[in-house]
Amino acid sequence: MADASEAERNMVAAAALSMATTELEYRVSLLNSMVSTCHERCAARPYKEGQLSVGENSCLDRCCAKYWQVVAIVGQLLGSQKQ
Amino acid sequence: MADASEAERNMVAAAALSMATTELEYRVSLLNSMVSTCHERCAARPYKEGQLSVGENSCLDRCCAKYWQVVAIVGQLLGSQKQ
Amino acid sequence: MADASEAERNMVAAAALSMATTELEYRVSLLNSMVSTCHERCAARPYKEGQLSVGENSCLDRCCAKYWQVVAIVGQLLGSQKQ
Amino acid sequence: LEQMQVRDSLKMYNKLVERCFQECVEDMRSKALTGKEEQCVSKCCEKFMHVTARVGMRFQEFFSQMEQQAAAAAAAAGTGK
Amino acid sequence: LEQMQVRDSLKMYNKLVERCFQECVEDMRSKALTGKEEQCVSKCCEKFMHVTARVGMRFQEFFSQMEQQAAAAAAAAGTGK
Amino acid sequence: LEQMQVRDSLKMYNKLVERCFQECVEDMRSKALTGKEEQCVSKCCEKFMHVTARVGMRFQEFFSQMEQQAAAAAAAAGTGK
8 A cells, every 4th residue: 555655746746847847848948949940030240349338138039029929829729719 | 588578679669759759750840841841932912801812722732742742852852872 | 795796786787778878869969960961051952863973072071071161169168168 | 748848839839939920020129129120020920820821731742642652652562573 | 657757868968969959050162160159059959958947847837727726626516515 | 779869860951941931941832852952951961960960070079078078187196096
């Protein structure tokens, strides 16, 4: 009996770890897309400075804000389609 | 003896599972490329409609047909080079 | 005692294998980017020949040489930022 | 395998967001999407799902056809004996 | 997870090299980077790191805000009982 | 590791198909590849394999050189003791 419940707990822990890993992978890949897309849009070319200017910084903030909105719209549409 | 053959069977099963996973990954990635490439080619811009028009649908069918032909040509050339 | 040291050796071996796999993945992905980028830059279009011309070959050699230099610069900057 | 499916759908989600952002978001002068951008994102996403369904259908047809041919060839080889 | 982090940073390293190569290396007439190309690669890399830091900050803000809202909603539901 | 190699070659296969499709297939007015498209795909694929071989050669040279230098440096450090 003790054995069975331990095995069960182990399985639950493994499933939780695997879900957490998937969630983490998702966030990492989302962050990477945001960085890449917003760098593309906001970094002034040709590269003269390594630092970000004030304009570039506020462009990045707006880019992130818009990105979250796109995430929300797409998530809603994908979710509604599944049902 | 029984043990050895069971271990063997387990190894064969594991190898088969791993091959099936690789095959599945290959198909998923092939499907993703087809979807992405054919969306690129056939979806009319700017996006006015969420639905596909008749023209878009037949464009997609032709795109898939051509894609398979490219898959075949490349597969043949990669195969012939290996030998 | 013998058991503990064997477990330890196993863990060290597993860690080494995992590091070697990561290193290998890194090299494979670096090679793939080089191939893709230098093909992009050096392969003459439209594709008339399957073979590489003399010009294409030396373009590829220079492309690889420049690629390594970029690898070095980026590596140095990423390294210096970490400390 | 179920785990793999979840991962693939999250990957597709991320890619769809990236694609529709790049095709629809025009400038960074405001913090909020304009009405036009928002509409474009919705249509882009909807269209992409329809494309996925259509291409997926053709994809499955192709593979099931291939398997039938392989089975037919195997049967023919058996008869030829 | 640590393993995953190492892999992710190596992946990012590779992508950064590819991006800055493509944006900065102009031609293949010489074996060595020109001074201009070299400078561009440095600035490209530096800028990218700053972009990563800024976007990462906004990213974490967003998720911690979401978690706070979820906690607040849970608390409100508890009170409502 | 062998498994990894199979996966990598399948990945490369997929990417090669995508690349040559995008560079060679010009329009979607017919269900079959035109002669010109077909030829382009063959040349594209062949050329890519040659590029891979050439770049792979330079790649290996570079890493074996690096390892030699590391070995030489280690030997020099040993002598210096």
